[in-house]
Amino acid sequence: MDSPVPLSFTAFLQFADYSLLRSLTVDPEQARHAPNKMPRQVKSGHYVEVLPTPLPDPHYVIHSLSFFRELGLSESAASEASFMQFFTGDPTVAVSAANADIASPHVRASGWASGYALSIYGQEMYHNCPFKNGNGYGDGRAISVLEVLLPNGHRWEFQLKGGGRTPYCRGGDGRAVLRSSIREFLASEAMAAMGVPTSRALCLFVSRSETISRPWYSPGAKTEEPDRMVDEPAAITTRAAPSFLRVGQLELFGRRARKNEHPRALAELEAIFLHALEREYPDIAAELRGTEATLSDKVIAVAREFGARLSRLAAHWIRVGYCQGNFNSDNCAVGGWTLDYGPFGFMEAYNPMFQMWIGGGEHFSFMNQPMAAATNFQMFCMAVTPLLGQDTNAIKALGDIVDTLPKFMNHEMYRMWAEKMGLAEFRMELFAELHALMTETPVDYTIFWRELSSLPKHVAALRPGFYETRGGYAQDSVTMEARWTVWLQKWHAALEQEGREPADVSAAMKRVNPKYIPREWMMVEAYRSATDAGDFSLVQKLHDVLADPYGEQSEAMAALYYKKKEEKFFDLGGTSHCSCSS
Numbered sequence: 244m245d246s247p248v249p250l251s252f253t254a255f256l257q258f259a260d261y262s263l264l265r266s267l268t269v270d271p272e273q274a275r276h277a278p279n280k281m282p283r284q285v286k287s288g289h290y291v292e293v294l295p296t297p298l299p300d301p302h303y304v305i306h307s308l309s310f311f312r313e314l315g316l317s318e319s320a321a322s323e324a325s326f327m328q329f330f331t332g333d334p335t336v337a338v339s340a341a342n343a344d345i346a347s348p349h350v351r352a353s354g355w356a357s358g359y360a361l362s363i364y365g366q367e368m369y370h371n372c373p374f375k376n377g378n379g380y381g382d383g384r385a386i387s388v389l390e391v392l393l394p395n396g397h398r399w400e401f402q403l404k405g406g407g408r409t410p411y412c413r414g415g416d417g418r419a420v421l422r423s424s425i426r427e428f429l430a431s432e433a434m435a436a437m438g439v440p441t442s443r444a445l446c447l448f449v450s451r452s453e454t455i456s457r458p459w460y461s462p463g464a465k466t467e468e469p470d471r472m473v474d475e476p477a478a479i480t481t482r483a484a485p486s487f488l489r490v491g492q493l494e495l496f497g498r499r500a501r502k503n504e505h506p507r508a509l510a511e512l513e514a515i516f517l518h519a520l521e522r523e524y525p526d527i528a529a530e531l532r533g534t535e536a537t538l539s540d541k542v543i544a545v546a547r548e549f550g551a552r553l554s555r556l557a558a559h560w561i562r563v564g565y566c567q568g569n570f571n572s573d574n575c576a577v578g579g580w581t582l583d584y585g586p587f588g589f590m591e592a593y594n595p596m597f598q599m600w601i602g603g604g605e606h607f608s609f610m611n612q613p614m615a616a617a618t619n620f621q622m623f624c625m626a627v628t629p630l631l632g633q634d635t636n637a638i639k640a641l642g643d644i645v646d647t648l649p650k651f652m653n654h655e656m657y658r659m660w661a662e663k664m665g666l667a668e669f670r671m672e673l674f675a676e677l678h679a680l681m682t683e684t685p686v687d688y689t690i691f692w693r694e695l696s697s698l699p700k701h702v703a704a705l706r707p708g709f710y711e712t713r714g715g716y717a718q719d720s721v722t723m724e725a726r727w728t729v730w731l732q733k734w735h736a737a738l739e740q741e742g743r744e745p746a747d748v749s750a751a752m753k754r755v756n757p758k759y760i761p762r763e764w765m766m767v768e769a770y771r772s773a774t775d776a777g778d779f780s781l782v783q784k785l786h787d788v789l790a791d792p793y794g795e796q797s798e799a800m801a802a803l804y805y806k807k808k809e810e811k812f813f814d815l816g817g818t819s820h821c822s823c824s825s
């Protein structure tokens with residue numbers, strides 16, 4: 244932000260802005276159900292006002308310096324008492340603090356949670372809602388507490404994950420454990436540093452007195468499912484995004500409109516769509532404002548851009564080796580950025596079917612992510628179709644966008660692979676051979692690409708990126724190396740044909756092939772020392788390393804974090820795979 248003087252937290256609150264939220268409807272029954280912390284059906288309205296449940300005895304774990312800077316917050320804001328109180332679930336304290344300092348703060352005294360629907364790979368789901376009709380499903384433990392509009396025009400909504408029960412908690416405790424909170428904090432900030440569109444993480448606090456019980460793996464367990472219940476500290480991560488609108492949210496109102504569930508169903512769908520346009524597509528909104536654009540025009544414009552963003556997002560995920568793991572429509576942000584950070588994982592030994600979550604199935608595995616994204620997109624388009632009424636031209640235009648999306652996705656994928664290979668033009672045959680070699684060897688996805696970025700002529704230089712005791716390399720290293728040698732020659736021939744300066748090619752490759760990624764065993768090491776010993780230094784150290792993913796960094800850092808997965812971590816519960824992650 245341009246602000247020359249970094250702001251204290253209370254000064255930052257002057258940017259609170261709820262003008263857009265006012266275009267939405269609140270649950271008309273919320274007053275009757277106050278304080279709205281019990282599971283119940285919410286039949287209409289876009290959100291329910293609910294106060295977070297404060298985290299008892301909160302203790303600071305970490306904050307994101309880079310995000311603070313982006314917001315214009317001073318580093319010392321993280322240690323302000325009102326900051327901690329606000330982001331551990333007591334917004335009223337900050338409201339009075341702000342009142343003391345600022346002329347007219349507009350901070351709301353309550354938070355809000357939203358309902359959404361769920362589709363799994365294009366299948367509308369109802370059975371996960373306790374009422375079997377979708378009225379009880381939504382933010383069960385995520386409560387939004389603040390929205391700001393910064394002088395640079397950026398809008399941010401702040402949401403407490405693990406902030407307590409809401410009407411959508413379905414009997415859950417509304418909490419998140421420190422383990423999963425550390426994973427979300429580290430991974431989402433690492434993704435931002437790698438240039439992948441994502442929700443951000445502002446800060447993380449842990450309770451010194453509240454623990455919650457979750458099924459998890461004993462150290463060394465190689466079972467598929469967790470083998471015991473573990474009491475873990477409760478924590479709250481504050482995450483931020485332009486909005487937390489999910490495809491599932493549009494679906495909830497789309498389904499209600501389609502089924503004509505109540506007289507305001509179509510109007511509610513329109514309101515949430517226009518809200519999504521303003522929040523996630525402000526450029527389109529500005530362009531269309533004051534023109535003759537119809538609602539249909541707006542729907543088509545958003546769909547076209549959302550499809551493009553999702554295509555780029557899936558390509559980014561594959562570029563950095565990220566597998567979302569559970570890419571249901573309720574985990575798919577309408578803004579086309581990464582959301583949820585539950586059973587995600589980062590690729591190590593290359594396997595196109597990699598998937599961290601044992602319940603995730605092949606459809607959400609690594610290389611199927613573009614198709615999973617396209618399926619969520621289809622559900623989005625279906626949800627907004629009632630807004631087109633009888634406008635046959637618009638209905639056809641939307642259908643065409645859906646039909647052409649896979650082609651668009653392929654285009655983005657090819658562009659991304661070409662960039663990773665240092666080529667201006669994608670070459671299918673060269674890539675297909677490389678893909679087979681990466682899989683059969685197998686390579687370490689990060690180290691291999693990074694070493695390739697130095698444009699090696701000989702296979703020996705790639706060896707640090709091979710899992711030498713696994714797969715094809717372990718069986719017959721001589722044949723494997725011979726195949727790599729042939730591939731390297733073809734690749735160099737292609738590079739020479741394009742005729743770019745090798746130093747430029749190498750530098751460009753190093754800007755798209757990260758050196759440091761959040762490997763699961765690193766996060767396990769960090770969250771274990773946090774949960775078991777209350778020592779957060781490893782979390783901080785890992786966060787610092789991941790803040791500069793494309794830098795070479797020191798030899799000491801490389802020795803610790805530019806490192807293949809050790810043999811002992813393969814098949815290990817919680818490190819190689821997980822069931823539920825929360």
Ligand SMILES: Nc1ncnc2c1ncn2[C@@H]1O[C@H](COP(=O)(O)OP(=O)(O)OP(=O)(O)O)[C@@H](O)[C@H]1O
Pocket residue numbers: 380381382383384385411412413414415416417418419573574582583584585825
């Ligand atoms: N402990 C809990 N208490 C209440 N609701 C929960 C709890 N854990 C998960 N949920 C709800 O169950 C649903 C599915 O959980 P999932 O793991 O996808 O989401 P999440 O990780 O909580 O959140 P998000 O998608 O908001 O990042 C979500 O609607 C979530 O709010």
Ligand SMILES: [Mg+2]
Pocket residue numbers: 573574583585
């Ligand atoms: Mg989720």
